[in-house]
Amino acid sequence: MRKDLGKELMFMPLPVLMIGTYDGNGKANVMNAAWGGVYDYGQIIISLSKHKTTDNLELKKEFTVSFATKDTEKISDYFGMVSGNKEDKIEKSGVHVSKAPHVDAPIIEEYPLTLECKVISFEDGSLIGEIVNVSCDEAYLDENGKPDVDKMGIIAFDMVSNSYRVLGDVVGKAFSDGSNI
Ligand SMILES: Cc1cc2nc3c(=O)[nH]c(=O)nc-3n(C[C@H](O)[C@H](O)[C@H](O)COP(=O)(O)O)c2cc1C
Numbered sequence: 001m002r003k004d005l006g007k008e009l010m011f012m013p014l015p016v017l018m019i020g021t022y023d024g025n026g027k028a029n030v031m032n033a034a035w036g037g038v039y040d041y042g043q044i045i046i047s048l049s050k051h052k053t054t055d056n057l058e059l060k061k062e063f064t065v066s067f068a069t070k071d072t073e074k075i076s077d078y079f080g081m082v083s084g085n086k087e088d089k090i091e092k093s094g095v096h097v098s099k100a101p102h103v104d105a106p107i108i109e110e111y112p113l114t115l116e117c118k119v120i121s122f123e124d125g126s127l128i129g130e131i132v133n134v135s136c137d138e139a140y141l142d143e144n145g146k147p148d149v150d151k152m153g154i155i156a157f158d159m160v161s162n163s164y165r166v167l168g169d170v171v172g173k174a175f176s177d178g179s180n181i
Contacts, residue, residue, distance in 0.1 A: 013156035016068035016076055016164060017046065020097075020106040020114075021056035028090050028097045028106035029056060032068070032080025034157040039128050043120065046127045052084035057127065061119040062103035065129075066111030070153035070166050075110070077164070102133040112140040112152045 014034040021029055031053040036046035044065065048054050057063055068076035075093040082089060090097055096109040103116045113136045117129035142148040155164045 010160055012158055012160065013165070013167075014159060016155050016157050018064075018066040018068055018076060018079060018108065018111055019046070019053050020064035020066065020100075020108055021053050021062075022060055022105060023052070023056050023084075024059055027084075027088070028108075029053060029084035030079045030089055030095075030106075030108055031084070032076055034159070036065075042131050044115070044117065044129050044131065046129075048122075048125055048127050054122070054127075057119060057122060060104050062105045063117050063119070063129065064100050064103065064105045064107055064114050065117060066108055066114040067152070067154050068164070069112065070155055072110050073155060073164050076155075100133075101135075107135070109137075112137040113147050113154075 015036055017033045017036050019031050019033055023029060029052055031051055033046050033048065035048075036044060039045035046065075048057075053063075075095060078093060079089055090106075097106045098109065099105075100107045100114070100116045103118060105116065107114050107116075114134070115131045116133040116135070117131055120128045120130050122128070136147045140148055140152045142151075149167055154167050156167060157163075158165050
């Protein structure tokens, strides 16, 4: 037996994306965004209402996206609870910032994996960005030079229980396990 739960927005897992931008004074800001994903090859989409971040995006047209981790869970939630218009989130959280090499946007050093993006369009609250570079803290690369998801402790947003969860065990191989059914 199945039970209807009605017209609910239950979609999972969602990412925990940290959008890094600079304002007109070169001040770095970060916000938390879970309503995001892949748009096309090399492109991402994030659904955004109005924030300091969107003002910055309209000005600079460039941004970074980092993936929140178990170690950065508390500050990542903070980055989603308070606006940079009210507090200096960088100063209060104590994170370390450097300018991204390929875009005019900040890299937050505490996040191991970061996408550097240019705005393709931002219409009706849908931000579409082109990834121009990806960088990863070397300490989180595996022996093949790829980002090690387990080592990074990347977290996902569970919108049913309003919780952050660490990505779990590998349970199979994609484009492979389905071949012998
Ligand atoms: C878990 C979580 C997910 C969020 N996802 C989004 C989102 O996808 N889109 C959005 O517009 N705001 C989202 N927010 C809200 C913003 O992060 C929040 O309004 C933030 O204060 C904006 O910061 P800013 O004004 O410094 O840019 C989310 C917040 C949390 C805690």
